[in-house]
Amino acid sequence: MKLLNDFLKEYATPVAKSAGFKKKGTAFRIDASSGDVAFLEFSPFRIDSTFVVFHAQCFIVPEPYWQWMNRQYLAAGVPEPNSSGAIAAFSVVPPPQAAHTPEAGGLARTRWAFDENTRQASGKILSDVLRSDVVPRIRHLLVRENLLDAIRSTESPSIRRWGALESEIVLMVDEYSRHEMESLLSELDDSSPLKKQFTEWADMRRSKGA
Incomplete structure (x- = not known):
């Protein structure tokens, strides 16, 4: 875990913090003025004795969806949002050069990896992907109309974690x-x-x- 933490500190934290994310452990959080929240989380896989293998995933937690999911706590106070309340999520897929198994499909294709020899190259790739793709995509999805369009999209893989109709009802309740x-x-x-x-x-x- 320390190897991953040190790697993220060097290559992910500078990009995330400059974009307004706050770090806690191996997760980053950004809050929109609407009250919607996004999380960028890194999870290790202990499946290789040579490489540090991890998965990076983004979670979008709109304020009305979090309130809906926690409506039973309204009287006592709704807890702070976390990634379990995501209405949409997507994996950060590594380019082949930084993938653990670039020829694999499914979840295995989303695993990043580095060892002592590839650490610097993989770190630069991660920084570039975060800066050029992930951060702009998260900011885009923190606008509810954009998020709704993405949820309705027929593109695969889908980012939605709930039905499109139900998502629209909750997302647009104030609009x-x-x-x-x-x-x-x-x-x-x-x-x-x-x-x-x-x-x-x-x-x-x-x-x-x-």
Whole structure:
């Protein structure tokens, strides 16, 4: 773990901090003015005695989705957001030169790796990917309209972790008119308990924001 921590301190932290992220352990967090939060987390894999292998993943936690997921705690106080409340997430896929198994598919293809000989080269690649791709993508997704477009997208792999309709209802609860929200809710099956729960939650949120 120390080898990964030292690697991230040298190659990921400068990029993340200059972009406004705050670091805690092997995770970075950035807060938008809307209250939405994004996390960039690095997780080690102990699967190779020679290489340090890790996975990098981004999580988008919109404020209304976190409030919806933690609505039972409203009276006592909703806890601080964390990556478990992500409505969308994506892996940071390494270029072949920094991948543990560049020929693999699926989750294995998302694993980064370095050893003593490749540490500097892999670190520079990580810095470049964070700066040119990951940070701009996170900032883009911290705008709810952009996030909703990405959730609706048919591109694969999908970043969404919840249904597109349900995501739209929660994401846009503060933006849509009552008529627009009712139109969305009407698309839910009448037998679904979510329909009543969404309606009650949206009305409560609207009344508090009034």
